[in-house]
Amino acid sequence: MSTLHIDHVSRWFGNVVAVNDITMSIGPGVTGLLGPNGAGKSTLINMMGGFLDPSTGTVTLDGTPVWRNESVYRSIGVVPEREAMYDFLTGREFVVANAELQGLGAKEAQRALATVEMEYAQDRKIATYSKGMRQRVKMASALVHEPAVLLLDEPFNGMDPRQRMQLMELLRRMGAEGRTVLFSSHILEEVEQLASHIEVIVAGRHAASGDFRRIRRLMTDRPHRYLVRSSDDRALAAALIADPSTAGIEVDAAEGGLRIQAVDFGRFTELLPRVAREHGIRLLTVSPSDESLESVFSYLVAA
Amino acid sequence: MYDPTVARLTYRALLGRRRAGILFLLPGLLLVIATVVRALHGVDDQVAADLLGGFALATMVPLIGVIAGTGAIGPEIDDGSIVYLLSKPVKRWTIITTKLIVAIAVTMAFSAVPTLIAGFILNGNGQQVAVAYMVAALVASIAYSALFLLLGTVSRHAVVIGLVYALVWEALFGSLIEGARTLSVQQWALSLAEKVTGDGMIRSDVALPTAVTLLVAVTVGATWFAGYKLRRLTLAGEE
Numbered sequence: 001m002s003t004l005h006i007d008h009v010s011r012w013f014g015n016v017v018a019v020n021d022i023t024m025s026i027g028p029g030v031t032g033l034l035g036p037n038g039a040g041k042s043t044l045i046n047m048m049g050g051f052l053d054p055s056t057g058t059v060t061l062d063g064t065p066v067w068r069n070e071s072v073y074r075s076i077g078v079v080p081e082r083e084a085m086y087d088f089l090t091g092r093e094f095v096v097a098n099a100e101l102q103g104l105g106a107k108e109a110q111r112a113l114a115t116v117e118m119e120y121a122q123d124r125k126i127a128t129y130s131k132g133m134r135q136r137v138k139m140a141s142a143l144v145h146e147p148a149v150l151l152l153d154e155p156f157n158g159m160d161p162r163q164r165m166q167l168m169e170l171l172r173r174m175g176a177e178g179r180t181v182l183f184s185s186h187i188l189e190e191v192e193q194l195a196s197h198i199e200v201i202v203a204g205r206h207a208a209s210g211d212f213r214r215i216r217r218l219m220t221d222r223p224h225r226y227l228v229r230s231s232d233d234r235a236l237a238a239a240l241i242a243d244p245s246t247a248g249i250e251v252d253a254a255e256g257g258l259r260i261q262a263v264d265f266g267r268f269t270e271l272l273p274r275v276a277r278e279h280g281i282r283l284l285t286v287s288p289s290d291e292s293l294e295s296v297f298s299y300l301v302a303a
Numbered sequence: 304m305y306d307p308t309v310a311r312l313t314y315r316a317l318l319g320r321r322r323a324g325i326l327f328l329l330p331g332l333l334l335v336i337a338t339v340v341r342a343l344h345g346v347d348d349q350v351a352a353d354l355l356g357g358f359a360l361a362t363m364v365p366l367i368g369v370i371a372g373t374g375a376i377g378p379e380i381d382d383g384s385i386v387y388l389l390s391k392p393v394k395r396w397t398i399i400t401t402k403l404i405v406a407i408a409v410t411m412a413f414s415a416v417p418t419l420i421a422g423f424i425l426n427g428n429g430q431q432v433a434v435a436y437m438v439a440a441l442v443a444s445i446a447y448s449a450l451f452l453l454l455g456t457v458s459r460h461a462v463v464i465g466l467v468y469a470l471v472w473e474a475l476f477g478s479l480i481e482g483a484r485t486l487s488v489q490q491w492a493l494s495l496a497e498k499v500t501g502d503g504m505i506r507s508d509v510a511l512p513t514a515v516t517l518l519v520a521v522t523v524g525a526t527w528f529a530g531y532k533l534r535r536l537t538l539a540g541e542e
Contacts, residue, residue, distance in 0.1 A: 051389065051538040068534060070392050078390040080538075084382035086312060088319040100308040101391035141387065 002062050002075055002148040002180050003027045004048055009057035011043050018043040020204040021057070026182050030175035032195030033184040034215075040204040041184040042081060045153045048182070049078045061149065074102070077142030081153035083134065085126050091137045092122035098141035112140040116170065132163035139167070150174060152183040156190055168194045192216065223247060224265050229257035229285035230276065239275045243267075257285060306393055309401040317374050317409055325370055326409070329363045330417030337421035348432060351425035352504045355418060355436040360496075361489055364414040364443045365469030371409040372451025373461040375402040376529075381459055386538055399452070399530040406448035415440035435499035439492035446488045446518050449525040456529045456536075484508040491518045 004026040011019040019040045026048075035041050046052040047059050050066035050073075059066050066072045086094055092113065099109040113119050116136040121129070126137065135155060142150060152171075156164050171194060175181045185191050191198055191212070198215045200208040208215055230236045237249045237258055245264035252259050262268035276283050317323060337354065344350055376399075379385040388398055418440045422433020450468075454461040476483035484490045485508065493507035494514035507514070 046538055049390065051386065053535075053537065070394060073390050073392045076390070078386065080383065080386045082383040082386070084384040085387070086316065086384060088315060089312075097308050097312055098387060098391070101306070101388065101393055103392070142390075 001028050001178055004066075004149060004180065004182070005058075005060045005063075006044070006048065007058045007060070009044075009047060009054045009059060011040075011047060011052065011055045017204050019047070019054075019201075022201070022204075022206045023057075024199055024206060024209060026180055026199075028175070028178050028180050029197060030171055030181045030183070030195045031197045031199060032191035032212075033182060033199050033201060034188060034191045035184075035186060035201035035207075037186050039186075039201045041186075041201055042153055043204075044201065045151055045182070045184055049076065049151050074145065075148045077145065077147035077150045079135075079138045079142045079150070079152040079155055081157070083131075085134065085138065087127040088125065090123050090125055091118055091129070091133075091140075094126055094137060095122075095140045095144060099144040102145040104144055108144045109140075112144045113137075115143055116140045117166070131158040132160060135159060135163070135167070139170070147179070149180045150182070152181070154185060155183050156185060156187075164190075188219070224262045224268070225289045226260045226262065227252070227255060227257050227285065227287050227289050228260055228272070228283065229255075231282040231284065232279075233258050235279055236276060236281050239279055240271070243271050243275075245271055259289070304397060304400050305404060306397050306401045309388060309393070309398055310405050312388075313375050313402050313405040314409065316378065317371060317405070320374065320378070322370055322374060326367060326413045329366060330413055333359055333363055333417050333421050334424065337424040341424055341426075346426045346429065348426050348429045348504060351422060351429070351432045352436075352500075354425060355422055355432065356493070356505065359414070359418045359421060360436060360439050360443065360492065361474045362470070364410070364418075364440050364492075365447055365473050365489070366466070367414045368406075368410050368444060368447025369451050369462060369465035369469050371406045371413070372448045373455035373465050375406040375409075375448075375452055375455065377455030377459075377461045380456065380536070383538060385536075389536070389538075395533045395536075396530045399456075399526060399533055403448060403452050403526055403529075406452055407445050410444035410448050411441055414444055430504050431500045432504060435496040435505060438499050439496035442495050442518060443488050443492035446491070446522050449522040449529075450488070453525040453529040453532075456532045481508065485513075486517075488518070488521070490514070 006022055006024050009019060009022050010017065022044065033041050033044065043052065047054050048066065050069060053067045061072050061075065064072060092109065095109040095113055096106050099105055113122050116139045118133065118136050118140060121133060126134065129137065155167060159167065171181050171183065196211055198210065198212050199206065200215060208218055233251060237251065240246045240260065241249055245262055245267035246260060247263045248261040250259040272286065336358065340350060340354060415437050419433050419437040422428055422436055426432060428434060451465050454465055458464055472483065473487055473489050490507050490509045491514035493505055494509045494511050497505045497507050498511060
């Protein structure tokens with residue numbers, strides 16, 4: 001059982017701050033690192049993996065610093081996001097080489113290949129592999145030494161649904177075995193399906209942390225904005241604002257409708273049609289105006 | 304100091320790439336030219352020395368050195384696959400020294416060996432010319448490999464810089480401008496060749512003790528710096 005401690009870590013590249021004062025602990029089980037593209041997830045994972053030095057702060061694995069310390073790789077397995085591998089090798093040669101670099105041999109490599117179900121294609125050149133096959137061979141190379149900690153950067157990118165299911169099952173199993181598994185993703189549903197614990201990163205900052213139900217609630221409880229057009233906007237506005245689920249309404253002349261800010265998502269969705277019916281108002285348009293994941297994230301950062 | 308797995312990955316990467324064609328092309332060209340010259344001129348010690356000095360040592364050895372030295376590490380750093388070496392409990396010094404050994408071995412095999420064969424074709428090793436240039440090529444292989452391995456570690460444009468150095472500095476300035484000759488691997492190697500061959504066949508502008516000191520200093524210094532850079536190598540994300 002191993003725990004990664006990220007303590008007040010920041011990392012900047014020139015004038016750009018990629019990671020801004022993040023503190024978190026990643027313990028046994030599966031943890032999802034969630035955030036939009038460019039949020040600093042890869043930078044953070046690279047620092048956890050000892051491939052990047054924090055500008056300030058420390059990253060330690062059970063008390064040992066990971067930066068410039070090759071011995072931590074006996075307990076860390078890394079699945080990088082980048083595609084590049086030794087394409088001129090066969091899958092088996094690649095995994096065997098990784099095993100040898102860990103001081104192990106062909107036996108361990110074969111077991112890792114079996115774990116990711118790649119034995120059937122192990123003697124083909126990596127250059128001929130599909131993205132999902134590459135991902136699985138990368139997994140095998142990270143698993144040869146049965147590491148206590150597994151770091152995966154966007155492991156589901158480019159995988160088809162079946163491959164995704166398989167990899168999720170594998171990671172779940174590794175988490176259940178007591179390994180510390182951390183993977184990054186920009187897709188909420190992906191993280192939700194797999195991780196019991198989620199860390200949310202937005203614009204380099206640690207936005208939220210907790211189990212997925214709490215994160216999900218944070219995301220659905222945030223103020224929702226709607227653009228509503230109806231047969232009588234002002235009457236509708238007057239009726240809606242009387243209810244506490246509505247925080248604000250603006251008459252948007254340019255759009256020819258109402259901009260409504262709802263604070264209680266569940267209650268508002270029930271209220272709107274009921275109020276309209278009671279007042280004999282016809283709803284012409286009801287459209288959420290900020291449903292993108294980025295806007296959800298930016299809300300979380302502000303919270 | 305040496306890791307057989309790193310070595311295997313390195314030489315397979317070196318010989319498996321398209322660039323590796325040059326490794327076969329240049330020595331092949333040297334042997335063809337040597338055969339033609341021998342057929343047209345017959346045995347001539349001076350012609351042999353000129354060809355081995357002008358083509359083999361001044362052009363072929365540095366070019367092979369660029370391909371092998373930069374190719375031993377540069378592409379892995381560029382495409383990020385070096386992460387599979389760095390994420391292992393293997394000392395980064397060991398990675399550098401292993402890659403250096405492979406680069407030296409490849410450069411020697413593809414430059415010193417053909418140089419010796421060409422020398423035998425040209426004048427049957429008369430006045431030790433073939434052996435002298437082979438020694439020069441062996442020594443130059445070490446220094447070039449270390450220099451270009453360092454270049455591959457510090458720059459994404461290692462091949463271009465290496466080619467400019469090999470062709471402009473070593474081949475052009477090294478032959479024309481006197482000051483540049485003191486700072487030329489080629490001249491240092493020639494200084495050793497001078498000792499091997501008979502009287503006045505090979506001339507170097509650098510005295511032997513200076514040459515040996517500079518060769519050792521450059522090789523050790525470049526290797527040390529490459530190891531230093533690799534230890535501090537960071538892998539930034541794609542974002």
